Amino acid sequence: xxxxxxxxxxxxxxxxxxxxxxxxxxxxxxxxxxxxxxxxxxxxxxxxxxxxxxxxxxxx
Amino acid sequence: xxxxxxxxxxxxxxxxxxxxxxxxxxxxxxxxxxxxxxxxxxxxxxxxxxxxxxxxxxxxxxxxxxxxxxxxxxxxxxxxxxxxxxxxxxxxxxxxxxxxxxxxxxxxxxxxxxxxxxxxxxxxxxxxxxxxxxxxxxxxxxxxxxxxxxxxxxxxxxxxxxxxxxxxxxxxxxxxxxxxxxxxxxxxxxxxxxxxxxxxxxxxxxxxxxxxxxxxxxxxxxxxxxxxxxxxxxxxxxxxxxxxxxxxxxxxxxxxxxxxxxxxxxxxxxxxxxxxxxxxxxxxxxxxxxxxxxxxxxxxxxxxxxxxxxxxxxxxxxxxxxxxxxxxxxxxxxxxxxxxxxxxxxxxxxxxxxxxxxxxxxxxxxxxxxxxxxxxxxxxxxxxxxxxxxxxxxxxxxxxxxxxxxxxxxxxxxxxxxxxxxxxxxxxxxxxxxxx
Numbered sequence: 001x002x003x004x005x006x007x008x009x010x011x012x013x014x015x016x017x018x019x020x021x022x023x024x025x026x027x028x029x030x031x032x033x034x035x036x037x038x039x040x041x042x043x044x045x046x047x048x049x050x051x052x053x054x055x056x057x058x059x060x
Numbered sequence: 061x062x063x064x065x066x067x068x069x070x071x072x073x074x075x076x077x078x079x080x081x082x083x084x085x086x087x088x089x090x091x092x093x094x095x096x097x098x099x100x101x102x103x104x105x106x107x108x109x110x111x112x113x114x115x116x117x118x119x120x121x122x123x124x125x126x127x128x129x130x131x132x133x134x135x136x137x138x139x140x141x142x143x144x145x146x147x148x149x150x151x152x153x154x155x156x157x158x159x160x161x162x163x164x165x166x167x168x169x170x171x172x173x174x175x176x177x178x179x180x181x182x183x184x185x186x187x188x189x190x191x192x193x194x195x196x197x198x199x200x201x202x203x204x205x206x207x208x209x210x211x212x213x214x215x216x217x218x219x220x221x222x223x224x225x226x227x228x229x230x231x232x233x234x235x236x237x238x239x240x241x242x243x244x245x246x247x248x249x250x251x252x253x254x255x256x257x258x259x260x261x262x263x264x265x266x267x268x269x270x271x272x273x274x275x276x277x278x279x280x281x282x283x284x285x286x287x288x289x290x291x292x293x294x295x296x297x298x299x300x301x302x303x304x305x306x307x308x309x310x311x312x313x314x315x316x317x318x319x320x321x322x323x324x325x326x327x328x329x330x331x332x333x334x335x336x337x338x339x340x341x342x343x344x345x346x347x348x349x350x351x352x353x354x355x356x357x358x359x360x361x362x363x364x365x366x367x368x369x370x371x372x373x374x375x376x377x378x379x380x381x382x383x384x385x386x387x388x389x390x391x392x393x394x395x396x397x398x399x400x401x402x403x404x405x406x407x408x409x410x411x412x413x414x415x416x417x418x419x420x421x422x423x424x425x426x427x428x429x430x431x432x433x434x435x436x437x438x439x440x441x442x443x444x445x446x447x448x449x450x451x452x453x454x455x456x457x458x459x460x461x462x463x464x465x466x467x468x469x470x471x472x473x474x475x476x477x478x479x480x481x482x483x484x485x486x487x488x489x490x491x492x493x494x495x496x
Contacts, residue, residue, distance in 0.1 A: 002264070006448045013444025016437050020236050021149045026430065033436045040444045051264045052400040053273050 002050025005043045012039030071172050075310065075317065079175050082307040083182065089300025090117065090186050092293040096359065097193035099289030100352060100405045104473025105197045106285065107483035112192050112201050116208040120188040121181055123212035125163055128184060131217035133157015133225040134176045135169050143221060151235045153228045157221045176224065176311050182304075183251045184216045190255030191262040193405030195463065197269050197282075198470055199262075201478050203463040210453050211258060215446055219250045222441070224312055229441065232434045239431030242438035243422050245315075245323075246301075246308035248367030248415040253442050254450075256412025259403065261451040266463040268402030270470050279396055284404070287351045294358045301362045302327055309370030319370065326369040327362065330381035334361025337385025345389070353389045356406040360384040360414035367418030372425040380421045384414050416442075 019032030071079070094113035101109045129135055133143045133156070143154040159165070166174065188208035192199065222229040223244050233241035244250060273279050284290060302324045309315040309323045338357025342350040361381040368380060391409040395401040401408060419439055423432030457463075464470075469477035476482060 006451055009444045009448050011444075013440050016440040016444070020232070020238070020433075020437060026433070030433050030436075033433055033440065036440050036444070037436060040440060044443065044447075047264075048399055048401075053268065054275075 002047055005045070005047030005050055008043030008046060009040045012036045012041075012043060015039055070170075071175075076171050076175065078317070079307050079310050080178075082303040083175065083178050085303035086179075086182050086300050086307060089297050089304050090182065090189065092295070092297025092300055093186060093189055093193070093359075095289045095293030095296065096355065097189065097196065097405050099286040099293060100193070100284035101196035102282065102473070103285035103484060103487065104475055104482060106475065107481070108201060108474035108478050109192075109196055110483075111479070112199075112204050113189050115201065116188050116192055116204055117185040119205045119208045120185045120212040123209045124181060124184045124216070126213075127161060128212045128217040129163055129177060129180065130159035130161050131157050131213075132180055132220040133159050133217075133227075134180060134220070135159050135163065135166060135173050143225060143227060152231070154226060154231065155222070155228060156218060157225050157227075172311075175307075179307060179311055180220055180224070183220070183247045184212050186247075187216055187251045187255040187258070188212060190252075190405075190407045190411050191259040194259035194403045194407045195262045195266050196404040197474060198266060198464050200461075200463060200465050201474075203457075203461055206457055206461055207258070207262065207454060207463070210457055211254075211450070214453060215254060215258070215450050216250065219254055219442070219446060223250055223438070229434075229438050232437060233430070237430055238434035238437070239423075239426065239428040240434075242434050243313065243371065243426070243431070244367055244419065244438070245313045245370040246305045246366035248363065248418040249438060249442055252363045252366060252411040252415035253419070254446060256408050256410070256415060257442065257447045258450050258454070259405075259407040260401070260412060261447065261454045262463070263401055263403055263408070264451070265454050265458050268400065269404075270467065272402045273400050279400075279402075282404070284352050287355075290352055290355045294355050297359065297362060298328070298331060301331075301365070305366060305369045308366070313370045315370050322374065323370040326372060326374055326377035327365045329374055329377040330365035330369065330384070331358050331361035333378045333381035334358060334364070334385030334388070337382050338389055341386055341389050350389070352406075353392060356392060356410050357385040357388045359406075360388040360410045363411055363414035364418035364421065367415065368422045368425065371422055376421070376425045380418065380425075384417055387413065387417070 016033045016036030019029050023029040098106050098109045143157045145152045145154045188211050192204045221227045229242035232238040271280055305327045306320050306323050335358040338354050339349045342353050361384050364380050364384040392406055419435050423435030
């Protein structure tokens, strides 16, 4: 799980780069760059969850 | 505030002397961070912590001399950009520098390039010190040095070339009409976000301090051992930061001399509003202001200003600092209580989050068409490419040379275990109840 999150994050980066390359208009370009960042955010959340130490009953 | 000139003009003699003088003062920022790292650690690891900061600085400088500066590619004898380029969608993507090893050609380099190189030496030293602070009380000294060497030879030169060496992020404005390209006046990306993300990777790989997160109940509070070090480090850092941001504005943003007082003022205002905000937040949350969190807030304000002090108005600087100051204590609490991230120096919150906020603020307040997208693409590169890369490098390094000391070393303290003597030989060291 911890490595899966870190593997998802480059996908978000390449989505942002694709947005810059493929969309000359500002609105779709901005939207897709933000989508790329959202994918990176999801990857980061998964990586953080994967690295959390198991503690207490609520986290079992 | 300032429209960014597309190319740098040759320095006048006065500008050269000014920047050189500023770069002689900027190491006070490094000294301040070193004191903060030490003060926020435990007393039985204080000497190892401060020695580690010193040695890491030295290792970073040596490795950057041997290989890093060549890959950063700022040392050129012409005004043109040197680097390796590939073409994609009809545009050049300059991705890495192609200078000479061992600072070859420094004698014939332009004066401006030499100052840029000096700035990069300070930047790489500070970036390499940040993971050391987060790994306090459990990292081997040699592992800290090895991590600094890896950063100085790989990720720092790569990032510095992309942003400061005419790389693809700096060229986003020319190639894709995204404002003036990715802007980072003082190293919010290359130093602070990079260092903060490296600290996150280090903490993830090394794990938390023993007893920090017990199986049941809340995390154990392991407060820093010397608030005076921490707060004096903050004051020292201010002096260094003023010089750092002003020098960066001249070198990387090509700011005119007349705009430099505002750059210094913005730095001070950002830190000031940040510390007042943190003071208020901790006073409301805990009933009393928290000294170490206020120090973190002050530093977060300075870090956020690093990206944008040369580009925004004083009112915007107050806002940037306010947001950094409110977010810092909340993020520190989130990391510790909810996310099991044991970060004694707070580098992940202060430097990574503060740096990212400053970079975003450039896009929000710089008022150039496309600038916000350029900043977002730069942030995407840092999070999506650099963080996984530094994690991979640290993971491999940890397999070769484990980061963490053995449990007995952690129990007796890093000073006795690694150095054979404590920082405070006349003090009684309290028994640690968390090891029972």
